[in-house]
Amino acid sequence: MLTIADKTFTSRLFTGTGKFSSAPVMEDALLASGSELVTVALKRVDMNDPNDDILRHLQHPHINLLPNTSGVRNAKEAVFAAQLAREALQTNWLKLEIHPDPKYLMPDPVETLRATEELVKLGFVVLPYIHADPVLCKRLEEAGAAAVMPLGSPIGSNKGLRTIDFLEIIIGQSKVPVVIDAGIGAPSDAAKAMEIGADAVLVNTAIAVAGQPVAMARAFKQAVEAGRTAYEARLAKPFGVAIASSPLTAFLDE
Amino acid sequence: MSSFINIFDQYSWDDIKERIYSKTASDVEAALTKPGRTPDDFMALISPAAAAYLEPMAQLSQQLTLQRFGKTIQLYVPMYLSNECNNICTYCGFSLDNKVRRRTLTATEILQEAEAIKSMGYEHVLLVTGEANHTVHIPYFKNALQLLRPHFAHISMEVQPLDEEDYRELIAGGLHTVLVYQETYHREDYKKHHPKGKKSNFQYRIETPDRLGRAGVHKIGLGILIGLEDWRTDSFFTALHLQYLERTYWQTKYSISFPRLRPFSGGLEPKVDMKDRELVQLICAWRIFNQEVELSLSTRELPKFRDHVMQLGITSISAGSKTNPGGYAVEPESLEQFEIADERSPAEMARVIASKGYEAVWKDWDQAL
Numbered sequence: 344m345l346t347i348a349d350k351t352f353t354s355r356l357f358t359g360t361g362k363f364s365s366a367p368v369m370e371d372a373l374l375a376s377g378s379e380l381v382t383v384a385l386k387r388v389d390m391n392d393p394n395d396d397i398l399r400h401l402q403h404p405h406i407n408l409l410p411n412t413s414g415v416r417n418a419k420e421a422v423f424a425a426q427l428a429r430e431a432l433q434t435n436w437l438k439l440e441i442h443p444d445p446k447y448l449m450p451d452p453v454e455t456l457r458a459t460e461e462l463v464k465l466g467f468v469v470l471p472y473i474h475a476d477p478v479l480c481k482r483l484e485e486a487g488a489a490a491v492m493p494l495g496s497p498i499g500s501n502k503g504l505r506t507i508d509f510l511e512i513i514i515g516q517s518k519v520p521v522v523i524d525a526g527i528g529a530p531s532d533a534a535k536a537m538e539i540g541a542d543a544v545l546v547n548t549a550i551a552v553a554g555q556p557v558a559m560a561r562a563f564k565q566a567v568e569a570g571r572t573a574y575e576a577r578l579a580k581p582f583g584v585a586i587a588s589s590p591l592t593a594f595l596d597e
Numbered sequence: 598m599s600s601f602i603n604i605f606d607q608y609s610w611d612d613i614k615e616r617i618y619s620k621t622a623s624d625v626e627a628a629l630t631k632p633g634r635t636p637d638d639f640m641a642l643i644s645p646a647a648a649a650y651l652e653p654m655a656q657l658s659q660q661l662t663l664q665r666f667g668k669t670i671q672l673y674v675p676m677y678l679s680n681e682c683n684n685i686c687t688y689c690g691f692s693l694d695n696k697v698r699r700r701t702l703t704a705t706e707i708l709q710e711a712e713a714i715k716s717m718g719y720e721h722v723l724l725v726t727g728e729a730n731h732t733v734h735i736p737y738f739k740n741a742l743q744l745l746r747p748h749f750a751h752i753s754m755e756v757q758p759l760d761e762e763d764y765r766e767l768i769a770g771g772l773h774t775v776l777v778y779q780e781t782y783h784r785e786d787y788k789k790h791h792p793k794g795k796k797s798n799f800q801y802r803i804e805t806p807d808r809l810g811r812a813g814v815h816k817i818g819l820g821i822l823i824g825l826e827d828w829r830t831d832s833f834f835t836a837l838h839l840q841y842l843e844r845t846y847w848q849t850k851y852s853i854s855f856p857r858l859r860p861f862s863g864g865l866e867p868k869v870d871m872k873d874r875e876l877v878q879l880i881c882a883w884r885i886f887n888q889e890v891e892l893s894l895s896t897r898e899l900p901k902f903r904d905h906v907m908q909l910g911i912t913s914i915s916a917g918s919k920t921n922p923g924g925y926a927v928e929p930e931s932l933e934q935f936e937i938a939d940e941r942s943p944a945e946m947a948r949v950i951a952s953k954g955y956e957a958v959w960k961d962w963d964q965a966l
Binding site: 362390412420445551 | 663664665666667668669720750843847848849850889951954955956958960961962963965966
């Protein structure tokens with residue numbers, strides 16, 4: 344079981360709602376994924392419409408909504424958007440995304456830290472999306488972030504865990520859950536993320552744009568479970584050299 | 598103040614044109630196989646030599662578009678506020694020398710039009726005017742934004758180029774996106790097509806995206822009017838412009854449009870005729886050159902063409918458009934800027950989009966953000 348703030352999760356696969364061919368396909372894929380935490384872009388939903396096409400398809404008892412602030416460019420806008428989300432969607436959970444750069448959607452570390460400090464004071468459960476920066480993760484943890492969400496590679500790129508060396512440091516020293524977000528392109532990437540000890544992964548593009556999103560969602564579910572089991576079973580480490588003979592230390596036995 | 602003109606002035610039209618037309622098959626292959634393409638690769642992709650690679654270009658373009666934008670097509674619709682114009686432009690139905698009745702929507706009429714547009718399902722509206730600075734001025738725009746802001750999630754504008762301070766004011770008033778097409782980067786031909794009015798100032802127009810970038814607008818739309826000059830050379834300059842803007846105003850988003858000159862009452866025949874095949878090549882070349890830029894296509898194009906290109910690079914389309922002020926509710930029969938070629942309703946268009954396995958996205962911004 345994974346616990347973040349006041350919630351526990353059986354599934355360690357978090358998902359997103361963008362890029363699907365239709366809201367019903369999204370719903371089927373999210374159900375197949377078993378995901379219990381689903382992020383929704385505020386800019387895409389009509390917060391005043393209870394029949395909003397996306398929200399309507401997310402109404403399942405096991406699905407928790409994680410509103411995200413995609414589109415905001417600084418801390419001030421993020422705090423404002425968060426308050427609207429809390430009001431409209433009745434949750435104080437927030438995926439904090441501040442990317443002033445609309446091309447690569449790189450998260451702004453300075454504004455993210457600032458917004459986290461502010462939002463925690465306002466009672467939000469903040470999950471910030473950030474670069475795989477170990478120092479920033481510690482700073483966010485100190486600011487009261489409920490988890491950290493470092494990227495594996497540029498968002499939507501499907502390139503996998505290009506930041507793995509930094510992710511390992513983050514996982515090694517974090518006191519809050521580490522959710523690897525962005526860039527996970529294949530179930531094998533998700534499995535790898537879990538094997539190195541991530542608490543969860545967030546996958547969107549790789550499921551949404553797959554030929555068969557529902558089947559791909561199932562594949563990710565299985566991969567995350569396999570990776571987690573392997574981590575808990577303490578993976579045997581690969582060994583670089585053969586150990587049959589001991590030319591350097593045999594003299595000790597002579 | 599430095600602007601794109603400093604870069605633009607280092608290039609010669611004839612030299613660029615010659616370089617594009619001398620690209621070879623191996624240049625095209627190199628551009629297709631490498632990751633990360635330069636403007637020089639873009640030249641190869643838009644060159645005549647790339648025509649033989651249309652299918653692989655389309656495949657690659659589709660794949661890159663899916664990765665970034667997913668299975669979605671954004672929908673927007675223009676609202677023409679005015680056809681008053683003090684410019685003479687050889688290709689435009691609103692040109693000063695075109696003797697037609699002029700009309701500028703009043704506040705009440707703007708709201709009537711807004712209601713008609715909202716009832717079609719739209720959340721993204723593009724406000725369009727001619728250039729008539731005595732009547733359709735900053736206070737007019739501010740008022741229009743104030744009227745429309747409560748009704749639309751995303752407001753774009755395609756009006757005359759303005760000063761940086763004016764843009765700042767309008768952005769504070771709810772303006773999100775500004776489209777400003779250079780029409781042509783051929784300086785001498787630009788003068789010929791814009792003989793009279795403020796629009797004849799080439800430099801003021803080419804520096805407009807700089808003023809928008811400094812003012813902090815969310816999105817800037819670029820484009821050329823295809824048919825005025827050699828589209829390949831013009832497209833290269835657009836690519837150069839985009840690359841400069843992305844590096845300079847890195848917090849702004851960009852979109853590219855592909856208007857082909859359409860007939861209007863008493864108008865100019867295109868100097869250069871661009872075939873469907875060539876427009877597909879251009880759309881794919883853009884996507885391969887730049888994976889993040891939005892590519893937009895209007896109702897100037899025919900249904901069959903639109904239905905196909907929305908699957909190979911286009912990310913945003915309009916539907917059910919009227920190009921005359923009051924066209925939706927107030928006065929459907931007033932003069933239109935150009936004839937549209939795809940008259941399907943937004944609902945019909947959404948069904949077509951769904952039948953292709955894509956989702957029609959009506960809302961992708963929120964005034965609260």
